[in-house]
Structure formats: structure tokens, C-alpha cells
Amino acid sequence: MVHSARIRSGDPMRLAAALTLVTSVLTVLSVAPSTAAEADETGRLMLVLDSSGSMKEKAAGGQTKIAAAKDALGRVIGALPAEQEVGLRVYGAKVFERGDAGACTDSQRVVDLGTDNRDQLRKAVSAYKPYGETPIGYALQQAGKDLGGEGQRTIVLVSDGEPTCDPDPCKVAAQLSDQGIDLKIDVIGLDVKGSARSQLRCIAEKGNGTYTDARDADSLAEQLTVAQTRATRPFDLTGTPIEGTPAPGSAPVITTGQYLDTIPLDGSLFYRLERTAPGSTFHAGVTFKGVTGSSGNAVNLQLFADLEGVRCGSGLAFDNSVGEKTPLIFATTSSWKSQADDPCNVQKDLYLEVKPGFSQNEIAGQPIEVVLYEEPPLKDTSGRGLATASPPTPWQTLEPTTPETVVPGSSIANAPVVSDGTYQGDLNPGESQVYAIPVGWGQDVQA
Secondary structure, X not given: OEEEEEEEOOOOOOEOEEEEOOOOEEEOOOOOOOOEEEOOOOOEEEEEEEOEHHHHOEOOOOOEHHHXXXXXXXXXXXXXOOOOEEEEXXXXXXXXXXXXXXXXXXXXXXXEEEOOOHHHHHHHHHOOOOOEOOOXXXXXHHHHHHHOOOOOEEEEEEEOOOOOOOOOHHHHHHHHHHOOOOEEEEEEEXXXXXXXXXXXXXXXXXXXXXXXXXXXXXXXXXXXXXXXXXXXXXXXXXOEEOOOEOOHHHOOEEOOEEEEEEOOOOOOEEEEEEOOOOOOEEEEEEEEEOOOOOOOEEEEEEEEOOOOOOEEEEEEEEEOOOOOOOOEEEEEEEOOOOOOOOHHHHOOEEEEEEEEOOOHHHHOOOEEEEEEEEEOOOOOOOOOOOOOOOOOOOOOXXXXXXXXXXXXXXXXXXXXXXXXXXXXXXXXXXXXXXXXXXXXXXXXXXX
16 A cells, blocks of 8 residues: 655754654664664565566557566666575466466576676577467465575565456465565556556565556556565674573673663563662663564563662553564663652663563564663753743644655664655565664654
């Protein structure tokens, strides 16, 4: 489904914020950069290309459709990151007419999945010619087998027409998506209209993917690049590796920064926070990737003022992902209390507990990002000399401008930075998309 968002903020000061299209605007702590780490391997991508006879027809740009496809594919292959696992399958390339033997099973994997196959991809694209029928359903079945049964997998189908053979590709797409929510089928229609376009849209919808139109080589290259980037972008977490302890007494010390730990099979993770200035406030947050199909991806976040369990603050990270893709899950809390002499404001050491919820066995082993920021106290606690608080900014109707396409992030760590403007993208069911918006103290974000 295509969505547009108009974003407006004040002058960009450097406090990070992230916008997720499935939840709300998140405020993230601004901290020094840490070592980046991936919580998931890069996804596998299988390109499925239409080699039927109709690809010799002219596209909107004046080229034949096959020439536009070759042009676009050449650009995309040249820009593939070295670590991306990509393969190529064609259909309609060997058998000329529907009545001929094998016409409805005419699909070949011409380049195996791999990371060192760019020359093979270029040779296969060079040899790519319009020829036979359109057995889309069979080609999708085979592409599903090519990708295997686990992990992040994407089929990108490029086609210019309706299927001419059974099985029904919409039913095949539904069957493939039932095998695993981490498999999706993105579809790019090359200069298509009417019933052909409706059929291709159906394939994307049933396959948990996105349908987009392309009219010429330029638009096809753009859509292929977007599909390829989203298909292979991992869920990134960022931070310094650390190991929390099951009891607070032996907890490791953490200071302002970002850390990476692992959700345990049993019990909690504890960390000790050493206050550097009396009256400071600790802000803590966690982010992790939920497990597909879990009845409760849950983590409780709690701050304590001592080993006896005097609680300062808490937050709950929860998402039910039954029937959905792996969600982005987060929670925040702080130690601030209104009374200046409250133990949460004055104790030298505080303790942060990360406690998985009732479905701990389902999320055990998942990496989790822990973020901490110590906010210094006011120099003058009386508040004298502070500017008067501004009244809340009233909501303003935002007039859309020319939309810009941006590839969304899959986590806060890889979110693209956007500023004032209008942005357009595709949002699949159950998908989390994250964008970073520069915003300063006292500013509001409207989106």
C-alpha cells in the first residue's frame, strides 16, 4: 500500500527522533556513535524476469520492454553490495507456444544464489531475450524453492503481462507466504494496464509484498533498487557488546552510550548505573527485533534506586506478532522524581533491570540494544533565569509538496534522516518502517 507523509519541524538541532509508520513518533537518545552490529544476516533475493514474447513490444520510453529491462538490470547489478546474496530466474525463455510440450514449466534458474556472481548476472542479462509464454505461477513456485525455507527471503518479479498457464500465480503467492512470513513477493509491472496490472497487484498482495509500476528503464531501475535495498537490509542494532548479570549485586557498570546484549533463556539482565553528578536523571531504553508468530514479544524495563528494589521508573516493550512479520519493539524509562531528595535523584548507584515477559522462551537468544543517557542537573535548581515555557504548538494543516521516495529503515540504527518535506513509500502489512527526524529542544514534529 502506498503512503505519503508530510513532515514539518523547526530549525534542525541535533536531538535524534525516529518516526515509525506502524506506531508513532519515537524520541531516541542522542549519544556518541558505537560499534555497529547486525542482529540478522542479510536477506536472500531472487529476481524473476519475464522472457515472454510480449517483452519485445515498445515501452513508454521508446525502447522495447526487454531493452528497458536489460538497461535497468545492468545499473542495479553494478550497484549491488558485495555481501548481498542474489540469484536470477527467467520464465518463457525456451518454449515458444503454449501448445508445445513444457510451455507451462518453462522457467530456469540461470544464476544461482550467491555473492560472487555479478559477472554471471551480467552475462545472463545480456543473453535475456523475449520468446515464449508466461508461466508466472510455476516460476514463483521454483523461486520459492531456490530461496530455501528459512531467513529473510524476497522474490522480485518483473513482468509485463498476464499469466498464460496454470497454476494461478495469486494462489501460488498465497501458498508461499503461508510457508513463512519472512518471505515476500515484490512485483514490478513494466508498462502494464487493466487486467494484467490487477493480476500482478494480486500476486504482490497475496505474497505480503509491494506492487509498483515502471514505464521505462529509468523508473524500472529505480524500483528495482528500492526492492533490492529493502529485501536485503538487515535489522541493525548498534552498541558495545556487554553481558548483563542475573542479579544486581554483580551487575556490570554502564555509562552514557549504547550496548548490545542477548535476551537470556531464564531470568533478567541487570546493569549498574554510576551517577556522575547529584541530581542527574538517567534515561534508559531498549530495542529488539521480535520473533515472527510470537504470542507476546515482551520485555519489562525497570530502574531501581538500590538493591532492595526501590523503583524509580519502568517501561514495557510489547508486541503480539501472531500472523505478522518480525516487529520493531522498544521501551523507555527514566529515574526522574519531582522531590529533589528522592533516592532516585540522589543515590550514587542505580540499577537497570531488563526482564523478559511471559514468552521469554520465544525471544531468548535475540540481540537487544540497551541505551543509556545521564542528563545533568540544572545548575540552579530554583529555576530562576530559565526561559518561560512556550505554549504547546497548535496543529497546522500540512499541504503536501512533490513527494520524494526514500528507502525506509528497518530499525533505528539504519533509519534514513529526513527533514521538512513530503515522502512517499510502500508499507506492507505488519512491516515496521523507521525514519530519523532532526529535532531540537522545545520543537515539535508534525507528520
